Amino acid sequence: MSEEDWLRQDRLPHIFCAGCGNGTVINCTLSAVEQIGWKRQETVFVSGIGCSSRAPGYISTDSLHTTHGRALAFATGIKLANPQLNIVVFTGDGDLAAIGGNHFIHACRRNIDLTVVCLNNMIYGMTGGQGSPTTPMGGLSTTTPYGSGEPAFDLCGLATAAGANYVARWTSYHVRELTRAILTGLENPGFSFIESLVQCPTNYGRRNRFKQVADQIEYFKSHTILVEKAARMKEKGEMIPPEMILAGEFVRRNRPALGVRP
């Protein structure tokens, strides 16, 4: 088996825009699932509504395309009904942080044995580029034409505080690290949350001075800083520039988890 066998060949090419990072994260997730050696009959991909949530439609396993923001609620149901199944949830930032925020907090609190891959494109891409809770300060969108005046949501901090077992953040540029993080998340019992920043050239990039797809990837490359390095800088009393994105593994612990196979 290879990653290619997990894709629904008859559905490709997918409908994502040219240069959309969602496809990259699908590659990384399938590579991790392939490395851990799960069977296709025992794996379920769940998603909500949005660009990112079209991903399970291109994967040849059982999948559930659920209502907006409720992917985690449905995934909890699957896991509790049949703990033998391995569940991966694809979700977007609007899906997870805005409308499904409460489900997210409580899924972290219950520490259900799920792996959640959040494809954070910092905007509502599918509906025309409205600002989402994760649009960075000053980011332009159709609902924030003068720049977003609100601080963005730190999803990893939220998951850590609410009690998830594994929390990591990478971007769609860091494909190797993202694959490794998803693999660790799949292996780890309990709630694993992997946030992946992805580029959205159509709705975010072209409004925010990233004319080419590569520009936003270059931005991710130059504006990420490892968590460990940030901690070292803080110890030395150096300032971390506010536009820097923290990347890496935030937490890995062994709180008691719900729905783990005996």
Add this chain to the structure above:
Amino acid sequence: MRLQIDERRCKGCNLCTLVCPYRIFKPGKRANRRGIVVPELDRPERCANCRLRHLYGRTLCGTCQMICPDQAISWKEDEEPVPKKVAIEY
């Protein structure tokens, strides 16, 4: 092994030109039948995965395949050359 781009899937985002350490992928010049400018391959035999995959028994670099959002990049096994029987007439 041979590197190949699936023209039916590629949408021409040129992300592969950014990540390849050998700069094998070059931005294309001409649009294909669907109006998409597919990147061109510049001496693809330099690709580390093509050369050394069988020796090491695993995918070596593979970053272009991983970052391709359209799952268009893959490697194909070279066909074994079939010896042809040639009747030599004197």
